[in-house]
Amino acid sequence: MTATRRPFGRGPAVSLFTLGTMRALASQAQMDAVVRAALEAGINHLETAPAYGPAETFLGAALARLERQGRRPDGGWVVTSKILPGVSFSEGRSQLQASLKRLGLHHLPNLAVHGINRQEHLLWAQDGEGQQLLQWARDSGLVGQVGFSSHGSHALIAEAIASGLFEFCNLHLHLLDPSRMELAHDALARGMGVLAISPADKGGRLWDPSPTLCEDCAPIPPLTLAYRYLLAAGISTLTVGATQPQDLDLAHRLAKASGALSPAERSALTRLEQRRRQRLGQEHCGQCRSCLPCPNQVPIPELLRLRNLRLGHDLQAFTQERYNLIGRAGHWWEQLDASACQGCGDCLPRCPHDLPIPDLLAETHRLLAAPPRRRLWG
Template identity: 65%
Template sequence: MRATTGPQQMAEVLAAALAAGINHIETAPAYGPAEAFLGQALSQWRGSEPLVITSKLLPGIALEEGKAQLRGILQRLGLERLDNLAIHGLNRPEHLDWALRGAGAELLRWALAEGLVGQVGFSSHGELPLIETALASGRFSFCSLHLHWFDQTRIPLAQAALREGMGVLAISPADKGGRLYAPPEQLRADCAPFEPLELAYRFLLDAGISSLTLGAAQASDLDLAKRLTAEEGRWLEPSHRQALDRAWQAGQSRLSASACQQCRACLPCPNAVPIPELLRLRNLDLGHGMGAFAQERYNLIGRAGHWWESVNASACSGCGDCLPRCPHNLPIPELLAETHERLAAAPRRRLWG
């Protein structure tokens, strides 16, 4: 999704990926010209090892439009068959209904019956109950979820999916996982002698996550992947575990008694404030020096459609409904007000709408 400057850039990224031992390439029509550039790069590839290619379709489209879009994907990629077709952003209940009972269900059945795709799955930025329902539906063979070192909420769902034989892909552990390719100095010091991104990758691989998306824009973005794939599964040595624990404890120490432990007992909020997610951004800002990332994410709230939260901390009325439910006795309304004051700023545009 990031190698979109031209075909040469994509060809260089693909070559570096193959040299790193990567064999799964994911793209989507929504990623601008990336899919067409990938098709051009694939047409020049002369390797003998098979590649696994995934592309995605946005939910909510009519059956005939979906058929036309899938044919367009295959044409751009120069393929007769797509290994994996994912619903791109199964984020709301109506998206799941479309995929299980509506035109989406017909589209997926048609694509499988025609032999145009090998298996179907979904990516989701949605709420935990929605993802759990999708995983339990029996419709999908794989899923792509936000699984991050600094956001471990969905990891139990991912591990349950793996136990059922599903494929699991972590969405953007480098970027959405905290802009870890450009970490703040405080976090780098806490993680020393390792880089934060390496620890984040190792953490997810050790948790059993079967694929990580790397979002490479240039060949050098895959240097770390090349080094890790050579290790053949030795993801967390004692020194890595010590560094992960040291970084986590440093954050907890800075936050002191105000750290939100992400138990979600505060929910539901009468004003639909996503309390745990907002306080997670506060944790990153104050605990790990990740203020730039926290501010970027906070200011996307209400501006990214169904891809992200729609209500920020200013919607807290101070009703106190959450207070007796918090097992850590956090002053949640006060913390939300502080979070808004610290993080609210001029918005930044998402890379993809």
């Protein structure tokens, strides 16, 4: 089908939705099925990484099979893969060449630095062997453009965007966590492509919403509203981590849904915000980040965001899962949970809404602390 495409940095235009390959790893047959479904849904952009186990190998075989059948999107596939920061020039060069071999490609349209999550990751890309590696990848013709993904702080992401080193970025942009939208709009204004990471799953397990959230978004399903919110804001492309072809049905239906929000969608967004605020009352955290920095390094806004979602929309499973991942995912997620608050009160005079932050953090821990769940990979 002919689907809407948007500019993505200086590279080829991409479909409104991107197939993320991290969840189709059970077998080659599973990857084949979801890639075929992506093609039928009008998707031309595929996102993968060596860190996703056999994803590149499975994807390369799936693309080769479709190529033999003469099946490809108009203009061909646009593939994004990644490389972890910190590797030496020689090691990185070998890793990139190995990725191309696994994918069956001579040229990779997009190469992302996989996780600029700490300052040293950005410094690696700005100078020394990292800068040498990224420049060689471009100059050699093996890579079309370079970008980055990040699970890092707002300040770090803003610095990476402003550095001028990158043509695109992959960010956590979600209906229920719009705090990074300002960063996305800055990147778009600079001509960068912006990919929204996991707006369905990391955005609140919206494929399995609570009855409360469904009522708050009615008559629009929460996942549909989340996708439309991001697309109407001009985000270049949204990832869908499909495990089966049916997971791409909504992306198929919304393949051309790039227009402005409808009155019904605007009304649903307003109601969603109003109901969350009503339930939380004067204890609603507006995510202004004025409480930072915490002398004990407690990530106050992120923790109170989870509290907002737990009490505001009854997202128990999602918030517990995210909370109990804290300290277990290295630099990919927060390191300290609410129990690290020492009650020093340093944040209290900085909060413009006079929130009793230490008390709210203690409540957050009581609400969400539970036996941790295993990560999807690793």
